[in-house]
Amino acid sequence: MSRFWSEVVHGLTPYVPGEQPRIEGLVKLNTNECPYPPSDAALHAIAAATGEGLRLYPDPEARALKEAIARHHGVPVSHVFVGNGSDEVLAHTFHALLRHPAPLLYPDVSYSFYPVYAKLYGITPREVPLADDFSLRVDDLLAAGPNGGIIFPNPNAPTGIAMPRAEVERLLRANMASVVVVDEAYAEYGAESAIPLVAQHEQLLVVRTLSKSHALAGLRVGYAIGQPALIEALTRVKDSFNSYPLDRLAIAGSVAALDDADWLARTRERVIATRERMSAALRERGATVLPSAANFIFASFPGRDAAALLAALREHKVLVRHFKRPTRIAPFLRISVGTDAETDALIFALDAILR
Numbered sequence: 001m002s003r004f005w006s007e008v009v010h011g012l013t014p015y016v017p018g019e020q021p022r023i024e025g026l027v028k029l030n031t032n033e034c035p036y037p038p039s040d041a042a043l044h045a046i047a048a049a050t051g052e053g054l055r056l057y058p059d060p061e062a063r064a065l066k067e068a069i070a071r072h073h074g075v076p077v078s079h080v081f082v083g084n085g086s087d088e089v090l091a092h093t094f095h096a097l098l099r100h101p102a103p104l105l106y107p108d109v110s111y112s113f114y115p116v117y118a119k120l121y122g123i124t125p126r127e128v129p130l131a132d133d134f135s136l137r138v139d140d141l142l143a144a145g146p147n148g149g150i151i152f153p154n155p156n157a158p159t160g161i162a163m164p165r166a167e168v169e170r171l172l173r174a175n176m177a178s179v180v181v182v183d184e185a186y187a188e189y190g191a192e193s194a195i196p197l198v199a200q201h202e203q204l205l206v207v208r209t210l211s212k213s214h215a216l217a218g219l220r221v222g223y224a225i226g227q228p229a230l231i232e233a234l235t236r237v238k239d240s241f242n243s244y245p246l247d248r249l250a251i252a253g254s255v256a257a258l259d260d261a262d263w264l265a266r267t268r269e270r271v272i273a274t275r276e277r278m279s280a281a282l283r284e285r286g287a288t289v290l291p292s293a294a295n296f297i298f299a300s301f302p303g304r305d306a307a308a309l310l311a312a313l314r315e316h317k318v319l320v321r322h323f324k325r326p327t328r329i330a331p332f333l334r335i336s337v338g339t340d341a342e343t344d345a346l347i348f349a350l351d352a353i354l355r
């Protein structure tokens with residue numbers, strides 16, 4: 001397209017904002033946002049931070065936020081890195097820690113940005129197939145040969161299936177020479193976190209976000225927990241891109257959100273209860289629903305084409321997600337857990353379509 005572009009740009013595609021349509025009244029179950037409003041404490045803190053103080057640059061180290069994250073997880077502040085959403089944290093991770101000649105391992109399927117970042121940073125990927133039950137097996141990762149790093153979401157996306165902490169630990173014991181990144185974007189909804197393993201494993205980096213667990217996707221706050229050597233590498237890369245990745249409102253809001261433990265416990269409980277009700281309702285209608293530890297489910301409807309089902313749901317103003325990949329996941333739809341009313345709307349629409 002442009003003769004001025006560098007080679008890498010030709011291989012990249014701009015984000016198509018189709019998943020974020022600007023139409024009122026849609027039941028939006030396609031991008032795994034939390035269906036409930038953020039904590040009042042977070043909203044008040046953001047309101048309090050607007051005003052004359054915005055004249056000033058934010059704290060480049062976002063120290064107050066790192067301290068809140070350290071409190072939340074019971075880790076030292078020196079183990080915390082923060083960024084503008086976990087997508088940015090992941091980008092810095094690929095750049096600073098995963099650019100090695102040996103291939104980077106990640107599951108097929110997993111988060112769609114991993115191949116994008118691999119391409120952007122000139123990393124050779126090696127996809128490790130999921131097992132027959134769609135789980136990610138440590139033995140399959142270990143059998144993939146020498147690697148320059150390993151990354152996987154836990155729970156995995158879009159399957160929702162979690163790997164037990166004991167298995168993550170087994171992987172770390174067997175893979176000590178390269179960085180292992182556990183992307184815990186959805187971990188608050190039921191996975192065992194790998195954060196308690198960080199103290200013992202210098203090659204482990206756990207990446208988190210406030211987008212799903214704390215209903216703050218609009219604030220763009222993500223972070224990583226790891227030993228200081230990994231955090232230092234990330235900080236060097238981050239500072240070379242942008243010394244101020246987090247603005248004053250993001251810092252103020254996320255500190256208050258992290259400190260509001262009651263809100264998190266309440267919201268997590270509600271989302272999990274609705275997830276289980278939704279899974280049961282879909283199974284009653286003949287669907288195969290994978291066991292989810294996230295705020296979404298991955299479901300297929302025997303005899304139904306997933307793309308056609310997505311289009312039919314869209315007619316009923318219900319948005320869900322389909323991954324157009326010629327693999328075993330092709331018959332599946334990923335459906336975010338909504339409010340109870342949104343879940344009822346989904347079930348109502350399905351009943352009309354499947355009749």
Ligand code: PMP
Pocket residue numbers: 084085086087088111153157183185208209210211217221222
């Ligand atoms: N990791 C996974 C597995 C995700 O699904 C997402 C959200 N799409 C992210 C990371 C990025 O989330 P955010 O940038 O909002 O923190």
